[in-house]
Amino acid sequence: MIKSLYKHQREAATFLINKQHACLFHEVGTGKTNSAIYAVDNLPHGKLLIAAPACVIRGMWCIYDDLPINQDVDILSYEFISFHAREFSQRHYDYVIADECHKLKSIKSKCGKCFRMLTKHCQYVWGLTGTPYVTSFMDIYGIFFALNIKAFDETYDEFMHRVYKCDTIYIAPGKFIYKPVELKPGMMDLLVSRVCEYASVLTADQCLTLPELTVKELLVNNMQTKEYLDCLKGIVTYSDKQDTINKLGCIQKLHQLSNGFIYNPDKTVNCVKYNLKLDLCENIVKMLLEERDKLVIIYEYEYDRKCLKLLLDNAGISNTSELDDFSSMQILLLQEQSAVGINLQNYTNCMIFYTFSYSYLQYTQAVGRIHRSGQTKPCFVYVLINSHTSEGKIWQAVQKAYDMDTTFKSLCMGDE
Numbered sequence: 001m002i003k004s005l006y007k008h009q010r011e012a013a014t015f016l017i018n019k020q021h022a023c024l025f026h027e028v029g030t031g032k033t034n035s036a037i038y039a040v041d042n043l044p045h046g047k048l049l050i051a052a053p054a055c056v057i058r059g060m061w062c063i064y065d066d067l068p069i070n071q072d073v074d075i076l077s078y079e080f081i082s083f084h085a086r087e088f089s090q091r092h093y094d095y096v097i098a099d100e101c102h103k104l105k106s107i108k109s110k111c112g113k114c115f116r117m118l119t120k121h122c123q124y125v126w127g128l129t130g131t132p133y134v135t136s137f138m139d140i141y142g143i144f145f146a147l148n149i150k151a152f153d154e155t156y157d158e159f160m161h162r163v164y165k166c167d168t169i170y171i172a173p174g175k176f177i178y179k180p181v182e183l184k185p186g187m188m189d190l191l192v193s194r195v196c197e198y199a200s201v202l203t204a205d206q207c208l209t210l211p212e213l214t215v216k217e218l219l220v221n222n223m224q225t226k227e228y229l230d231c232l233k234g235i236v237t238y239s240d241k242q243d244t245i246n247k248l249g250c251i252q253k254l255h256q257l258s259n260g261f262i263y264n265p266d267k268t269v270n271c272v273k274y275n276l277k278l279d280l281c282e283n284i285v286k287m288l289l290e291e292r293d294k295l296v297i298i299y300e301y302e303y304d305r306k307c308l309k310l311l312l313d314n315a316g317i318s319n320t321s322e323l324d325d326f327s328s329m330q331i332l333l334l335q336e337q338s339a340v341g342i343n344l345q346n347y348t349n350c351m352i353f354y355t356f357s358y359s360y361l362q363y364t365q366a367v368g369r370i371h372r373s374g375q376t377k378p379c380f381v382y383v384l385i386n387s388h389t390s391e392g393k394i395w396q397a398v399q400k401a402y403d404m405d406t407t408f409k410s411l412c413m414g415d416e
Helices: 007-019 032-041 054-059 078-083 110-118 137-146 156-163 187-198 226-236 244-257 276-289 302-314 360-367 390-412
Strands: 021-026 047-052 072-077 095-099 124-128 164-172 175-183 199-202 213-220 261-263 269-271 295-299 331-335 350-353 379-386
Touching (some): 007 021, 021 032, 021 187, 032 095, 032 124, 047 078, 054 078, 137 156, 175 187, 213 276, 302 331, 350 360
Parallel strands (some): 021 199, 295 331
16 A cells, blocks of 8 residues: 655545546656555455556566555556457456556557457546657547547547548548648647546646756767668658558668668668767767766667677676666666666666657656656756758657647646
């Protein structure tokens, strides 16, 4: 039983109990997990499902195994539930906690459909995430749909066309995809008020005294190799109406080439002769280790990890990518998509993004590993960007998503 809660955590627990089917859209590090555990422990005895990404279960939910929660608990990953979707769609639970529920935002995903069936007759269903709004209100619609939260009583297409002006994308003869572009006039306030009926929205600076966070961009120049330019030329030849898969494949290759390598179809790797980005990373690591004991380096591709590990080993800097025992190591190498559910505020106050993806969600989750409750030192994040390559556009996309998320939360909290 969790007894020691902040005021905002107790208020969140009360909100969940009163609403029954609801979400906590509280930023990373605010302790929304403790609110949900406290709330469910104050409900009558029943069968509880706690669902989360596998990496979150390994990194965080395992600490709750020994708590005397007044429920019969199953702690399962979204991946496991999705694999056994038919079985779980017929199971009965009294209570469901969906941690990192943004994983359910796609109504077409097997896991999202399974949760729709699974939570249909549950008494209490709660979703937890700090990043509900990444691209549009369609993300929130998907979460509410999967958790049977009755905020928008209409189909996905009806909702999209009612609130958004949409682009039509041709994919095949007689087949089209509709993409939401911008909200129709007057819809923002209506949607925000509707969301706030079923979701508690909270930012870290509202409820916690966190140290300052500084994000610095470090640019690497002159990484446009011949291979990169050839790949870029190939993308231009694809139109928006055909060969979409090939176009996306080329975009991924551009991202790899921005970092000095490319995967071949047979999984072998071709790399540039001289990777300036690795040189910059080595220099910044050595400089930062003069000021502190430990660092976290975030990477995107497995080949990035191999290059970084070789660099650090040659420099005599202790490092690991294993989470079982990293406290004694100077460098923790952490893949961006796995940077969820791991508390690193007691490990370091500094993080380097060697590579990163288009996902603002993954970026903010990673930063939240060090900039969270319990951190006592100012935090520093360094983002390495190969200028004049696709990485610049990727970083712009992350920043745009940050602006959208900040605006959404400000509106929900009545700041604008």
